[in-house]
Amino acid sequence: MSNGFTVAVNGANLLSAVGIVEFHYDLNTHGVGNTRPVITTGTNGYLKIENHTYNANGDGSGMLSSRLNLVLNAAPTVIASAPQNLGLFADGTKGILGNGTFPKVFYTMDGLTGYSSGATISATYGSTEYSWTISYSGVITFTDSTTSAYTPTNVAASGGNDVVLIGASTSLVPEPGTLALLGGAGSLILARRRGKKA
Secondary structure: OEOEEEEOOOOOOOOEEEEEEEEEEEEOOOOOEEOOOEEEOOOOOEEEEOOEEEOHHHOOOEEEEEEEEEEEOOOOOEEOOEEOOEEEEEOOOOEEEOOOOOOOOOEOOOOOOEOOOOOEEEEEEOOEEEEEEEEEEEEEEEEEOOOOEEEEEEEEOOOOOEEEEEEEEEEEOOOHHHHHHHHHHHHHHHHHHHHHHO
């Protein structure tokens, strides 16, 4: 818990700064899997997502970028073909803040694409890719706020100002060897077709 959480803070002598927030999905000692949300509390509680230019040294060349990464250390629970809902930030009364004209959203790790509300975030564990849609107006209902404990069914996509991931889909990721075999088979078929035309 904290009164506020700011991503990508610039120092007085920095021309640019990148802030990366990385959440890990894992199983706890009781075998229950979840991410652990950051909770900002009190009347001044906020999440500040910075994505903007600023006048570093008066030349306007500074850039702040807030980025999000999701890492799977275990396989999420799949409910009706979609991964379980996940909580990221539970915000206080001030909600999501930020400066400048750039969207107050997280960006991909390369900083090129913003995760606007409804955008897809994917992560792979083993041979399965799990996908979620992100919401900045969700609700996380905690079973124990002191430990950030919650159940996936108590994470909603709307109704508040929490940042949540709503399960969307799962798909199999082909093994590298399988891709090579498929590529070889395609080349063989193409060679046969060319041979028939000759």
